[in-house]
Amino acid sequence: MSSNQTSSEPSKANGQYNSMMGTAKEAFGNAIGGDSWTQAGKEQHVQGEAEYNAAQVKEYANGTIDRAGGKIDSVMGAVTGDKQQQMAGNVRHDKGRVQQEANQP
Template structure:
């Protein structure tokens, strides 16, 4: 009965949300109809979805941290060497990383 979606080996927030929602729906149907297999399958799919969402969130947060730090280094090197393009590019990468961190901050 499981209809887990798997699109890649990397965790996906969208896929995690889908499986969480579908699991909750199956669990509800199982509870209403008394079908224990649906209830258990729904609980399992919901848990897998939540785990995938959290893993994807952590991965994206880490990528944001990496971009933020790398951007800061590029910006400083650009400022020291007088390379305005590198400095501007570093600032943009830093800001992109900061936004990515904010969007994936653990709750």
Template sequence: MSSGEPNKTSGQLHSVKGNVVETIGNVTGATSWQQSGKEEHAQGEAEYKAAQAKGYAEGTIDRLGGKKDAVLGAVTGDRQQEAEGNLRHDKGEVQQEFNKNT
């Protein structure tokens, strides 16, 4: 997390690297590698989940804001605002789906 923001790719990388280090520790009997690998794996999983939660929350904000803009545009007859609101809503929906906890 070099930027201070959680990142899914970085989280996955650390998770996998931690598993590899732990496996090497298990094979060689090096307890320090086992522990280091477990810790890096856990940190990677936590970073991934934090990035996922952040992305889902951002999607929720876009979805709700887009819906508000679309309705307001429809009510006032502003077709551009309505269309932009619908696009923002759809973008938020996709972002939520992409970041859904499974």
């Protein structure tokens, strides 16, 4: 993982990495009086935080989709008497709820 990694999908892990590395670079720059290190560290930290937040929002949205889709499957299963569909819908709904809770914006 590096700050030069390009990915079409935001990543919480990559965002955290870049945030921490940026903070470390900034501290190093401050310690040695290196303005370029300080500035580069600030920029990397901000980019890391932005990527982390974008990934968090995306995962929360995916949880919302799973939760709604699970509820629909559960209701459809109940209406049609398909216990397997109802159970699978409940599992998907619960998975979405957990994903939302883990990614509160």
